[in-house]
Amino acid sequence: MNKPIILKFELNRKQMISANDRLHFQQKAKITRFLRELAKYEGSNTLKDWYGLPFSEDKPCNVRVVIFSPTIRKYDPPNWSPTSKALLDGLTDAEFWTDDNYNIIKEVSFSHGGKSGTDNYKIKLEIMETEIDVIE
Numbered sequence: 001m002n003k004p005i006i007l008k009f010e011l012n013r014k015q016m017i018s019a020n021d022r023l024h025f026q027q028k029a030k031i032t033r034f035l036r037e038l039a040k041y042e043g044s045n046t047l048k049d050w051y052g053l054p055f056s057e058d059k060p061c062n063v064r065v066v067i068f069s070p071t072i073r074k075y076d077p078p079n080w081s082p083t084s085k086a087l088l089d090g091l092t093d094a095e096f097w098t099d100d101n102y103n104i105i106k107e108v109s110f111s112h113g114g115k116s117g118t119d120n121y122k123i124k125l126e127i128m129e130t131e132i133d134v135i136e
Contacts, residue, residue, distance in 0.1 A: 039090025068122035
């Protein structure tokens with residue numbers, strides 16, 4: 001197994017979507033579009049430096065989403081799944097993987113990374129190749 005591919009994003013609160021947000025669909029679509037484009041750009045740049053991509057059913061992966069908050073306030077890292085979903089979709093657009101379904105991304109986990117050290121949130125995606133499940 002190779003070392004993880006790490007992608008980092010720094011976003012202000014208005015550039016993120018929480019599962020608890022009650023946004024108008026047009027506002028949510030605008031943020032989602034921004035996140036997808038951002039991830040597509042970052043993913044395309046990473047692809048230029050990385051060999052062996054894309055991930056596929058023959059080469060699945062796990063994704064760890066690490067959230068760094070600008071405050072010490074308690075929060076639930078999985079509540080940021082709409083933000084991470086848009087980022088993963090952008091990586092699909094960048095052809096980081098053939099699709100973002102369960103056959104290719106075997107597991108997505110969320111964790112708190114500590115304080116961001118800025119007024120913004122930081123999101124780190126750690127993408128690691130995983131073993132192929134063999135069903136007997």
